[in-house]
Amino acid sequence: MAQSLFIMHSMHVVMTIEGVSSDSSDISPQEFDVVIIGAGPAGLAAGIYAKRAGLNCIILEKGVPGGQVLTSPMIENYPGFPEIEGMKLMDIMAEHARRYVDIREGEDVLRVRSGERFQLSTTSSKYISRALILATGATHRKLGAPGENKLAGRGVSYCATCDGFFYKTKEVVVIGGGNTALTDALYLHSIDCKVTLIHRRGSFRADKHLQDSIAERKIQVLFDTVVDEILGENGVTSVKLRDLKTGVTQEMVVSGVFVAIGEVPSSQLASELGLNQDPGGFI
């Protein structure tokens, strides 16, 4: 039977490929009609639909179900939930999906091969499937500044909801100018962190209502400014800032650096399957 490959981002199927050449496997993998890779919102929705359509289906997730939404302090744009914490929303979504479909947590899909059917190798098992749904989403983009890698987890964070608690009453910077950066800044401010928002451009690209909230709460903002270096030995002690308009540099004493500058697609498996991607790695 011809195989089908679907690439999903959130609720939308954006591509289908059928009929790739055949191959074989030398061990006894588990067989499914559909294997879904990723248990973010897209993968969970796909699982519900596939099972309800009578397909023998499974979801493989390298971490825990929920995807990027788990790191969102508050979701305000999901219909039916005017205001809900990201973690709570994904608990509800995962619970809903589990009524139908088995979600195998902690199974990182390491390798995918196309053939008469798809063959998958994970950290703990092997699978064969007639159809494959890639719902691998994206992950946070790194700043690339000296000190970032050394101090990751020791003052440098990519998840305000996960780590913000440790910085109550302390000075922190949030780097970025989109919805995530502004939401993070508002969240950190709400739990009593002393927040400065650093953005390399002269204006935010975030939603207007978030910009209004930043202004209402009088959160300090440094526009046209970049972080050249993150300093500290066992933990972050300061950041080196540079004003892009004047070239003036300054060192700001902080305990926490929250990086929120966008995402990079998790499209390694798509590359392995030979799917076309743009220069940013998006399918």
Ligand SMILES: Cc1cc2nc3c(=O)[nH]c(=O)nc-3n(C[C@H](O)[C@H](O)[C@H](O)COP(=O)(O)OP(=O)(O)OC[C@H]3O[C@@H](n4cnc5c(N)ncnc54)[C@H](O)[C@@H]3O)c2cc1C
């Ligand atoms: C801080 C933050 C706040 C946000 N706030 C909002 C908001 O308020 N409203 C909104 O609409 N959107 C928001 N978003 C965006 C939203 O989270 C994403 O659009 C959504 O999560 C995309 O869902 P997805 O299922 O496509 O991918 P993801 O959520 O990225 O899920 C992909 C899943 O695939 C898994 N995976 C990846 N590779 C493998 C592999 N090889 N093997 C097994 N599993 C794998 C990952 O572990 C992950 O669980 C926010 C994002 C962030 C980071």
